Amino acid sequence: MIECNHGTVVISDESDIIVARKTIREVSEKLGFSLTDVTRIVTAASELARNIFVYAGSGVMSWCILDTGNLVGIELTFEDHGPGIADLKQVMQEGYSTSKGLGLGLPGSRRLMDDMEIRSRVGEGTTVVVKKWRRG
Ligand SMILES: Nc1ncnc2c1ncn2[C@@H]1O[C@H](COP(=O)(O)OP(=O)(O)OP(=O)(O)O)[C@@H](O)[C@H]1O
Numbered sequence: 269m270i271e272c273n274h275g276t277v278v279i280s281d282e283s284d285i286i287v288a289r290k291t292i293r294e295v296s297e298k299l300g301f302s303l304t305d306v307t308r309i310v311t312a313a314s315e316l317a318r319n320i321f322v323y324a325g326s327g328v329m330s331w332c333i334l335d336t337g338n339l340v341g342i343e344l345t346f347e348d349h350g351p352g353i354a355d356l357k358q359v360m361q362e363g364y365s366t367s368k369g370l371g372l373g374l375p376g377s378r379r380l381m382d383d384m385e386i387r388s389r390v391g392e393g394t395t396v397v398v399k400k401w402r403r404g
Pocket residue numbers: 315319320323324348350351352353359364365366367368369370371372373374375394
């Protein structure tokens with residue numbers, strides 16, 4: 269796997285979510301994703317960045333271009349040192365929320381992207397990694 273380009277956006281304020289969205293829109297447009305896929309990627313990035321802000325207070329989003337030689341994609345990593353998640357199965361269920369949200373951010377992001385991995389430890393923090401491959 270050749271990772272030729274990457275960047276980070278610190279999420280510590282609500283306005284940083286806008287910066288994260290704008291950054292990911294630009295990167296995925298440059299990569300040649302379809303308009304629909306750009307919207308999917310930006311929506312997932314927005315939800316995952318918002319989760320950092322709401323549950324952890326602050327964290328970092330990083331993006332990375334994936335190039336296998338015949339496949340191009342984007343990988344987004346959302347890392348925080350917030351409270352962590354005790355039950356990963358529970359938070360992936362649609363409608364589960366500890367903040368009176370809709371409980372759709374994580375399950376929705378998983379559907380919008382090709383791949384999602386969550387690592388979390390209570391008291392240490394959470395890392396969510398999502399990937400999307402360009403079609404055609
Ligand atoms: N980074 C995080 N750190 C700690 N807990 C988290 C984090 N992200 C999500 N969670 C937990 O997972 C639950 C589900 O998250 P999800 O984004 O799916 O829904 P929500 O944020 O509650 O509502 P919505 O995103 O639909 O507004 C949250 O309510 C919260 O308890």
